[in-house]
Amino acid sequence: MQNKTIRLASILGKLLIGICCLLYLSFLIAFVYWHFDQTAFQLVDLNDAFKAGYGVNGVQYYQHSAQLPSNAVPMSELSPGMMYWLFFRISIFVALTILITRSALRIVHSIGSLKTFYQDNIRHLRTIALYGFIAFVFSTFNFLSFEGQSNLFLKTAFGPLVLSVGALVxxxxxxxxxxxxxxxxxxx
Amino acid sequence: MIVVNLDVMLAKRKMKLKELSEHVGVTITNLSILKTGKAKGIRFNTLAAICEALDCQPGDILEYQKSEEL
Structure with a gap:
């Protein structure tokens, strides 16, 4: 590939896939370890992770239990059902991000080899639009059942929707x- | 509509498509598209090269026919 922009896009895409894989792997290790020793995650607050929006909004780690805020959702006290829901949601977002990036990379490589206006690229863009819409649906809601209380979170996530419409255009x-x-x- | 009479001129000159392709420098595939009337257009330099190779005028290759109204 001669074009610098295309080369940069290719590198960034691969980097994004790499970061996603690393983050997912680290969460997977934590998830598996949680089954054996839940007390190890007493200082991990998952309050933001259960809010609606694309991906995991945040996982906070505190050094001392005194630092934990009053509305904290410690990972050690989560029910298995909520842990599985969180894991499922993270898996969906990681998979969607990787699939969207892979499709985008295929388009970038195709443009690099001067095969821009080909049927495959149209197909890839439509696939990106579909993934974007699925991401939009999953981003709009999230729920948390903790200490006998159930909360449903709703949010209009414009990012995936804009991506979906843009890909269709x-x-x-x-x-x-x-x-x-x-x-x-x-x-x- | 424009009708391409390339096959007629080829027959008159007893020339094959392959020979014309070599003279004109256009691939057989493209000449075949032109001959079968599937082409959307023809460039002036291609037309000039075909006319030179077949020793004819553009009017011998291209012909206008009135479309029949239904």
Whole structure:
């Protein structure tokens, strides 16, 4: 690939996939360890992780139990059901992020090899739009059942929705480009 | 509509598509698209090269036919 922008986009995409994999792996290790020793996570506050929005909004670690805020949701006190829900939600977001990035990388590589207006790219963009919509649906809600109280969180996550609409618009642009290219090839 | 009479001129000159392709420098695939009437257009330099190779005028290759109204 000669284009610097394309090379940079490719590197950034791969970096994002790498970061996602590392974060997921670290959470997976913590999740497995939680089954054996729940007390090890007494100082991990998951209050923000149960709020609605794309991905995990935040996991906070405190050095002393005195630092824990009054509304803290310590990981050690979570029910297995809530832990599985959190794990499932994180898995969905990580998978969606990786799939979207992979599709975007395929488009970037295709542009790099001067095959921009091809059917595959239109397909990839439509797939990104679908993933974006699924991410939007999953981002809108979250719930937490803790210490006998159940809370439902709702939020309109515009980011994934904008991504979805943008990908659909780009898919149409690419489709028009493909038609023009085909027409151009039929001029002898 | 524009009708391409390339096959007629090729037959008159007893020339094959491959020979024309070599003379004109256009691939057989593209000449075939032109011959079968699937082409959307023809560039002036391609037309000039075909006319030179077949020793004819553009009118011998391209013909206008009135579309029949239904």
């Amino acid at each position: 780009l898919a149409e642009v690419f489709r028009e480009g493909k038609n023009l290219l085909e027409e151009q090839n039929l001029i002898i």
